[in-house]
Amino acid sequence: MPVTAIxxxxxxxxxxxxxxxxxxxxxRWLLLGLAAPAVLLVVVMMIIPVGxxxxxxxxxxxxxxxLVHYRRMLEQPSYGRTFAATFQISxxxxxxxxxxxxPLAYTLSQLPRRVANLCMIAVxxxxxxxxxxRTYAWLVLLQRRGLINTWGMELGLWSEPVTLVHNVGGTLxxxxxxxxxxxxxxxYSSMRAIDRDLLKAAANLGASPTRSFLSIFLPLSLPGLLAxxxxxxxxxxxxxxxxxVLGGGKVTMVSNRIANDIELFFNWGAxxxxxxxxxxxxxxxxxxxxxxxxxxxIIGGGHTR
Amino acid sequence: MSWLxxxxxxxxxxxxxxxxxxxxxxxxxxxxxxPTLIVIPMSFSASQYLEFPPRTWSLRWYQAYFAxxxxxxxxxxxFKAGALTALVATPxxxxxxxxxxxxxxxxxxxxxxxxxxxxxVPVILVGIAVFYAYVQLKxxxxxxxxxLAHSMLAIPIVLLIVASALKSxxxxxxxxxxxxxxxxxxxxxxxxxxxxxxxxxxxxxxxxLTSFDEVIVAMFVSGGSNSTLTRNMFNALRDQIDPTIAxxxxxxxxxxxxxxxxxxxxxKSAAGSEQSH
Amino acid sequence: MAAMMHVTRIDRAMAQHAALPITIRQLxxxxxxxxxxxxxxxxxxxxxxxxxxxxxxxxKTTLLMMLxxxxxxxxxxLKFGDTEVIRLAPHKRxxxxxxxxxALFPHMDVNANIAFPLRLxxxxxxxxxxxxxxxxxxxxxxxxxxxxxxxxxxxQRQRVALARALVFEPRIVLMDEPxxxxxxxxxxxxxxxxxxxxxxxxxxxxYVTHDxxxxxxxxxxxxxxxxxxxxxxxxxxxxxxRPANRFVAEFIGESAxxxxxxRNGACSWRTASIKTNQPPMxxxxxxxxxxxxxxxxxxxxxxxxxxxxxxxxxxxxxxxDTFLLQVTLSDGAMISARGISDxxxxxxxxxxxxxxxxxLPFHDTVLIADTEx
Numbered sequence: 001m002p003v004t005a006i007x008x009x010x011x012x013x014x015x016x017x018x019x020x021x022x023x024x025x026x027x028r029w030l031l032l033g034l035a036a037p038a039v040l041l042v043v044v045m046m047i048i049p050v051g052x053x054x055x056x057x058x059x060x061x062x063x064x065x066x067l068v069h070y071r072r073m074l075e076q077p078s079y080g081r082t083f084a085a086t087f088q089i090s091x092x093x094x095x096x097x098x099x100x101x102x103p104l105a106y107t108l109s110q111l112p113r114r115v116a117n118l119c120m121i122a123v124x125x126x127x128x129x130x131x132x133x134r135t136y137a138w139l140v141l142l143q144r145r146g147l148i149n150t151w152g153m154e155l156g157l158w159s160e161p162v163t164l165v166h167n168v169g170g171t172l173x174x175x176x177x178x179x180x181x182x183x184x185x186x187x188y189s190s191m192r193a194i195d196r197d198l199l200k201a202a203a204n205l206g207a208s209p210t211r212s213f214l215s216i217f218l219p220l221s222l223p224g225l226l227a228x229x230x231x232x233x234x235x236x237x238x239x240x241x242x243x244x245v246l247g248g249g250k251v252t253m254v255s256n257r258i259a260n261d262i263e264l265f266f267n268w269g270a271x272x273x274x275x276x277x278x279x280x281x282x283x284x285x286x287x288x289x290x291x292x293x294x295x296x297x298i299i300g301g302g303h304t305r
Numbered sequence: 306m307s308w309l310x311x312x313x314x315x316x317x318x319x320x321x322x323x324x325x326x327x328x329x330x331x332x333x334x335x336x337x338x339x340p341t342l343i344v345i346p347m348s349f350s351a352s353q354y355l356e357f358p359p360r361t362w363s364l365r366w367y368q369a370y371f372a373x374x375x376x377x378x379x380x381x382x383x384f385k386a387g388a389l390t391a392l393v394a395t396p397x398x399x400x401x402x403x404x405x406x407x408x409x410x411x412x413x414x415x416x417x418x419x420x421x422x423x424x425x426v427p428v429i430l431v432g433i434a435v436f437y438a439y440v441q442l443k444x445x446x447x448x449x450x451x452x453l454a455h456s457m458l459a460i461p462i463v464l465l466i467v468a469s470a471l472k473s474x475x476x477x478x479x480x481x482x483x484x485x486x487x488x489x490x491x492x493x494x495x496x497x498x499x500x501x502x503x504x505x506x507x508x509x510x511x512x513x514l515t516s517f518d519e520v521i522v523a524m525f526v527s528g529g530s531n532s533t534l535t536r537n538m539f540n541a542l543r544d545q546i547d548p549t550i551a552x553x554x555x556x557x558x559x560x561x562x563x564x565x566x567x568x569x570x571x572x573k574s575a576a577g578s579e580q581s582h
Numbered sequence: 583m584a585a586m587m588h589v590t591r592i593d594r595a596m597a598q599h600a601a602l603p604i605t606i607r608q609l610x611x612x613x614x615x616x617x618x619x620x621x622x623x624x625x626x627x628x629x630x631x632x633x634x635x636x637x638x639x640x641x642k643t644t645l646l647m648m649l650x651x652x653x654x655x656x657x658x659x660l661k662f663g664d665t666e667v668i669r670l671a672p673h674k675r676x677x678x679x680x681x682x683x684x685a686l687f688p689h690m691d692v693n694a695n696i697a698f699p700l701r702l703x704x705x706x707x708x709x710x711x712x713x714x715x716x717x718x719x720x721x722x723x724x725x726x727x728x729x730x731x732x733x734x735x736x737x738q739r740q741r742v743a744l745a746r747a748l749v750f751e752p753r754i755v756l757m758d759e760p761x762x763x764x765x766x767x768x769x770x771x772x773x774x775x776x777x778x779x780x781x782x783x784x785x786x787x788x789y790v791t792h793d794x795x796x797x798x799x800x801x802x803x804x805x806x807x808x809x810x811x812x813x814x815x816x817x818x819x820x821x822x823x824r825p826a827n828r829f830v831a832e833f834i835g836e837s838a839x840x841x842x843x844x845r846n847g848a849c850s851w852r853t854a855s856i857k858t859n860q861p862p863m864x865x866x867x868x869x870x871x872x873x874x875x876x877x878x879x880x881x882x883x884x885x886x887x888x889x890x891x892x893x894x895x896x897x898x899x900x901x902x903d904t905f906l907l908q909v910t911l912s913d914g915a916m917i918s919a920r921g922i923s924d925x926x927x928x929x930x931x932x933x934x935x936x937x938x939x940x941x942l943p944f945h946d947t948v949l950i951a952d953t954e955x
Contacts, residue, residue: 034404
């Protein structure tokens with residue numbers, strides 16, 4: 001006969017069920033409560049004010065609820081120009097970053113770890129340096145009596161100082177410099193994850209280095225490339241400091257327009273409407289990015305499943 | 306030159322055929338590094354136009370900086386704001402990271418996203434939104450206003466860093482500590498915290514730098530006697546190219562490097578970093 | 583000298599402290615659709631060494647964690663002695679616990695690790711020092727107090743974990759597969775040492791393992807657990823000799839099963855009558871358990887006190903200290919007989935293809951119900 005323990009005392013129907021559930025809930029919520037100060041800060045400092053702004057964008061100057069600010073955006077051509085400029089500059093910056101960032105990431109991914117890590121410091125260093133400092137550095141380099149012009153003229157490349165700054169060109173240069181690490185980092189990590197054996201297999205099967213690169217390596221590096229490009233593009237859309245300094249007033253991106261609306265015109269309605277559009281644009285792109293790219297494919301190039 | 310003929314990869318591509326790639330890479334790296342660092346030697350140039358290499362070396366821009374009451378005031382404000390931001394954001398962010406990690410309620414995921422919004426929303430929006438709120442609350446141009454706003458911006462960074470450290474930490478150690486008689490808070494302070502020290506200090510350092518380097522929100526929210534260094538620099542840049550800024554930039558690079566070095570110095574615990582056994 | 587006195591002090595304190603019995607009633611834990619623990623009732627005697635034995639996912643670790651207070655049941659009662667502890671926080675339960683991966687604190691040295699629970703209890707500095715030394719002595723690591731955790735071998739870490747769990751003289755000790763990370767030789771040695779420590783200190787010990795040999799070696803009683811339920815709670819011998827059901831029979835030791843039929847108290851396999859010493863089972867089908875080492879290879883006529891099975895040898899496997907004879911019976915069933923290999927026995931067993939008779943003594947003939955529960 002099976003021998004099992006037999007309870008020797010009478011038991012209640014379901015002992016302690018209610019109390020235990022209460023204990024459980026209490027503990028879980030207490031732990032979550034540790035996050036309460038942070039949530040409070042973020043909600044009070046950002047969610048509510050931004051929500052406020054959202055509301056403001058629907059309020060006309062006379063206090064009534066209306067879509068006048070949004071209508072103005074569609075009617076006045078200057079808004080169209082601002083958006084066009086923003087998109088053009090963002091696209092251009094992304095393209096340039098792609099062009100010069102891909103070879104850089106590629107080379108680093110092919111180097112032995114030690115050397116690559118050293119070079120990554122060179123990539124990360126500008127990343128950690130203040131945005132303002134780097135923008136200022138470009139200002140000094142590109143100005144009429146700045147380094148580039150001085151050397152250019154000394155080397156005989158041109159005779160008159162070229163206007164390199166306070167225009168779109170200068171802005172592009174500055175923004176590329178700021179954004180490049182944002183592209184190189186995910187791209188590099190995606191490239192590092194590509195299985196070397198795949199390239200060996202390609203060579204073994206008869207592919208030339210160029211063919212192997214185009215057919216195997218490039219496609220596998222695309223997830224990282226897309227991720228990096230999207231990050232750069234989204235950051236460019238909302239960028240303020242560099243266009244403001246290096247653009248010299250001639251470059252007005254959406255964020256500059258917003259700032260001007262507030263600082264010069266105190267036009268909260270217009271500024272908030274613009275801000276809402278920018279936010280919606282940013283969130284849409286982020287959502288599209290999260291759908292198109294799963295994070296694991298970025299880090300796991302070569303093992304896409 | 307024989308190096309050129311040696312193999313650069315398993316597939317026996319030689320370095321020689323990749324030479325153009327190395328040149329391009331070198332140029333790009335130079336593009337990244339030179340502007341970052343060139344401010345340093347230029348700040349010692351005596352000329353108004355910041356030559357490189359400086360024809361005459363001089364400390365005049367540094368002297369101008371230290372002699373100016375406005376710049377000094379702004380510098381002190383920036384340091385105060387940075388320190389306070391680190392003091393506020395680090396414990397709050399760490400508590401949030403720990404609570405979300407240990408709680409495992411479904412609400413935790415939502416709260417995680419909420420706490421990341423400051424880095425998702427474009428900064429210009431944050432700037433004008435906070436400015437608008439501060440106008441109503443009469444917090445414009447106040448130190449506490451700056452600190453609150455910057456702490457809000459720093460929280461996602463602390464959260465990400467500490468959450469990542471906790472994920473790779475062996476929580477069994479906290480369980481053991483509790484089985485040995487330590488309450489949850491004691492277990493955290495005696496066992497967990499010493500082992501994630503590196504990440505905590507990194508979080509604090511990055512919080513400081515987030516505040517110290519921040520321009521846009523400071524532009525709207527700080528001012529008068531509580532104007533930050535970056536705000537003044539930005540305004541100066543828009544007006545004319547003041548060479549004093551070269552000196553200030555150099556000093557900012559030095560401060561950033563020192564702050565980033567802190568985790569390396571203070572963060573490595575006696576038994577190594579946060580590896581578990 | 584002080585350390586030696588402390589060893590005896592711990593012994594005496596333990597003996598004085600009369601170890602605690604544990605009473606478990608209706609302990610249940612459900613994760614979604616899965617019942618990790620299903621209304622478990624268990625009475626654990628004061629000072630006994632009880633092993634929770636079962637496969638992974640059986641609920642044994644869940645049960646242990648509930649004893650420690652790290653998992654909260656849906657409902658149930660848990661008493662240490664007379665005190666209801668089910669709602670008591672883990673750090674107030676005063677149980678010593680040894681984890682599978684030891685979970686030593688890497689940022690403290692060995693002394694600090696062991697001193698940790700004493701610090702928490704506000705023991706005086708000087709006393710901490712002597713007690714830590716005594717604990718190290720007890721696990722044979724005297725003198726290694728200044729070492730850092732990463733300087734220790736696996737076996738040494740295990741002992742430090744043990745010392746840390748015992749230094750504050752808990753009356754209940756929980757161990758979660760503490761030896762599974764050690765190599766075989768060390769494991770066998772530690773099994774004996776752990777049991778000796780238990781005998782000396784006298785606390786109630788609950789030990790979790792999936793290794794049946796370990797359970798058989800160390801325990802006063804074994805609770806075999808599967809699907810969140812206690813299949814059988816008994817002494818090692820009773821569990822081995824008289825398993826309650828098929829699961830227990832299969833989990834402990836090797837066995838093969840033949841379906842036999844009970845009618846009016848008489849058992850039969852096909853046409854042959856099966857005699858057994860155990861009390862008769864109820865009518866219907868049940869299982870006859872055949873342990874390989876209980877089957878004798880018969881060379882002469884059927885002896886009077888055995889059930890005989892005839893078949894053909896399909897395999898002869900020499901395994902060092904024992905050998906295995908695999909036999910196919912007339913109806914196709916495959917059973918194995920195990921024998922001790924001395925210099926002549928293996929050589930004289932029938933060859934592959936030859937007929938062989940295996941005998942099962944009546945007192946080793948075990949019938950069990952054909953259920954998994």
